[in-house]
Amino acid sequence: xTGPTTAKHxxxxxxxxxxxxxxxxxxxxxxxxxxxxxxxxxxGLAVAREKRPDAIILDLMLPEMRGEEVCRQLKSRGSTAxxxxxxxxxxxxxxxxxxxxxxxxxxxxxxPFSPREMVLRIQGILRRLExxxxxxxxxxxxxxxxGSFEVRLDGAKLDLTVIEFKLLVMLMEKRGRVLSREDLLxxxxxxxxxxxxxxxxTHMRRLRTKLGDxxxxxxTVRSHGYRFRAGQED
Amino acid sequence: xTGPTTAKHxxxxxxxxxxxxxxxxxxxxxxxxxxxxxxxxxxGLAVAREKRPDAIILDLMLPEMRGEEVCRQLKSRGSTAxxxxxxxxxxxxxxxxxxxxxxxxxxxxxxPFSPREMVLRIQGILRRLExxxxxxxxxxxxxxxxGSFEVRLDGAKLDLTVIEFKLLVMLMEKRGRVLSREDLLxxxxxxxxxxxxxxxxTHMRRLRTKLGDxxxxxxTVRSHGYRFRAGQED
DNA sequence: CCCCATGGTGACAGATTCGGCACATTTCCG
DNA sequence: CGGAAATGTGCCGAATCTGTCACCATGGGG
Numbered sequence: 001x002t003g004p005t006t007a008k009h010x011x012x013x014x015x016x017x018x019x020x021x022x023x024x025x026x027x028x029x030x031x032x033x034x035x036x037x038x039x040x041x042x043x044g045l046a047v048a049r050e051k052r053p054d055a056i057i058l059d060l061m062l063p064e065m066r067g068e069e070v071c072r073q074l075k076s077r078g079s080t081a082x083x084x085x086x087x088x089x090x091x092x093x094x095x096x097x098x099x100x101x102x103x104x105x106x107x108x109x110x111x112p113f114s115p116r117e118m119v120l121r122i123q124g125i126l127r128r129l130e131x132x133x134x135x136x137x138x139x140x141x142x143x144x145x146x147g148s149f150e151v152r153l154d155g156a157k158l159d160l161t162v163i164e165f166k167l168l169v170m171l172m173e174k175r176g177r178v179l180s181r182e183d184l185l186x187x188x189x190x191x192x193x194x195x196x197x198x199x200x201x202t203h204m205r206r207l208r209t210k211l212g213d214x215x216x217x218x219x220t221v222r223s224h225g226y227r228f229r230a231g232q233e234d
Numbered sequence: 235x236t237g238p239t240t241a242k243h244x245x246x247x248x249x250x251x252x253x254x255x256x257x258x259x260x261x262x263x264x265x266x267x268x269x270x271x272x273x274x275x276x277x278g279l280a281v282a283r284e285k286r287p288d289a290i291i292l293d294l295m296l297p298e299m300r301g302e303e304v305c306r307q308l309k310s311r312g313s314t315a316x317x318x319x320x321x322x323x324x325x326x327x328x329x330x331x332x333x334x335x336x337x338x339x340x341x342x343x344x345x346p347f348s349p350r351e352m353v354l355r356i357q358g359i360l361r362r363l364e365x366x367x368x369x370x371x372x373x374x375x376x377x378x379x380x381g382s383f384e385v386r387l388d389g390a391k392l393d394l395t396v397i398e399f400k401l402l403v404m405l406m407e408k409r410g411r412v413l414s415r416e417d418l419l420x421x422x423x424x425x426x427x428x429x430x431x432x433x434x435x436t437h438m439r440r441l442r443t444k445l446g447d448x449x450x451x452x453x454t455v456r457s458h459g460y461r462f463r464a465g466q467e468d
Numbered sequence: 469c470c471c472c473a474t475g476g477t478g479a480c481a482g483a484t485t486c487g488g489c490a491c492a493t494t495t496c497c498g
Numbered sequence: 499c500g501g502a503a504a505t506g507t508g509c510c511g512a513a514t515c516t517g518t519c520a521c522c523a524t525g526g527g528g
Contacts, residue, residue, distance in 0.1 A: 106358060146380055149396070161485065162396055199487055205506065222495070222504065395515060433517055435475065456474065
């Protein structure tokens with residue numbers, strides 16, 4: 001996220017059985033989640049659209065609108081399609097599971113479930129979304145956040161140009177591999193016609209300067225290009 | 235990814251039973267995946283590190299090194315920690331499942347499993363990773379790719395400044411909500427001391443100019459700030 | 469209907485960034 | 499060791515980006 005860091009994640013429970021709601025609410029709250037609830041499919045859909053929770057636990061058996069349909073509608077609209085949905089159902093048959101997954105559900109838990117497992121699943125899904133959504137890339141002392149265009153080296157924020165940023169990202173993504181000047185021009189600059197100039201070299205120097213002590217990670221491979229050396233932490 | 239688009243996803247199967255391997259290999263290949271395999275834990279770990287597959291199917295019962303340990307080691311190193319792991323085990327007890335999830339596994343499938351379900355799970359996990367990894371943000375005619383810093387409007391590439399880009403991303407992420415000038419200064423500019431100038435207004439104008447016909451999506455909310463109007467597609 | 473707070477707009481100057489060049493340095497090869 | 503090729507480095511002018519200001523347009527409250 002580029003935006004302000006949200007302190008807590010919000011989970012919406014769409015479920016009609018009060019016992020199940022209570023069980024989930026208690027455990028999710030204990031794990032630090034904010035909890036919303038809806039007692040039927042229609043209002044669940046409405047709450048999801050209005051509040052945009054970070055995850056949804058969706059019972060299949062619901063009044064007003066069945067869970068399958070709720071899921072389908074969630075997944076069919078841009079603003080809610082990315083919200084992970086965890087299906088909750090009494091039936092554990094494989095056929096049901098497949099149906100749920102085909103609807104676009106992100107995970108599936110059979111009742112009776114262990115609340116601990118449910119919390120872990122949600123945390124796992126959110127962790128996965130989070131690390132790739134804010135799109136962090138960390139190698140040793142280098143930390144890159146594509147979301148906020150920030151680079152940190154040994155914790156200190158580096159002040160890089162857009163080109164320098166892209167250059168470093170590309171080198172780090174392909175760390176260990178040698179990238180030719182053409183590769184870099186194509187991907188960092190987006191050139192089609194290949195400039196025959198020494199632009200890449202110049203920018204590499206600028207980048208190295210800003211990396212200070214760690215400039216050594218940017219290796220020159222004579223006659224071939226440049227490489228971000230992959231260390232043991234990689 | 236900023237780099238070239240990879241055509242196929244690669245899945246690594248770490249499993250010692252030939253029957254299971256064949257079943258998976260067949261179905262995954264049919265679904266368009268490239269398949270790697272390893273017959274024991276140690277070599278599985280090695281292959282994972284060298285080839286960096288897009289997903290790993292990991293049996294718990296393995297010669298050389300147990301699946302739990304393989305998973306732990308995968309998750310403990312930067313380069314392989316982000317690879318989703320799907321645990322495969324004969325035991326379906328809840329306790330085992332929790333243990334797997336706590337190890338950092340991303341999903342869990344009990345044997346005997348339906349190959350169809352397995353393929354769906356992998357596709358689901360990869361889809362989730364993908365859409366957020368390349369970090370696309372699409373609303374109506376707007377398409378943003380944070381990976382390549384590109385904005386397209388009605389398919390045409392827009393040439394935005396870094397500030398304009400961040401501004402638009404922030405407004406789109408929080409579309410429908412009014413963002414105050416302070417919100418925007420804090421998140422786009424990263425100011426701590428709040429500039430009392432009209433900087434935000436000026437940049438909004440510049441952004442609007444570049445959006446042409448679609449500038450109307452950027453609404454001014456008098457006395458409060460700005461808002462990206464959420465349309466029906468959202 | 470008028471006033472004034474609020475926001476839009478055009479302009480501008482300073483700062484930053486960029487691509488390229490000339491020259492220095494290094495590396496490799498015979 | 500000598501020379502050629504490759505790369506590092508300092509620097510410059512052009513282009514771009516940015517914050518700010520002054521002035522204009524607008525609209526809501528009294």
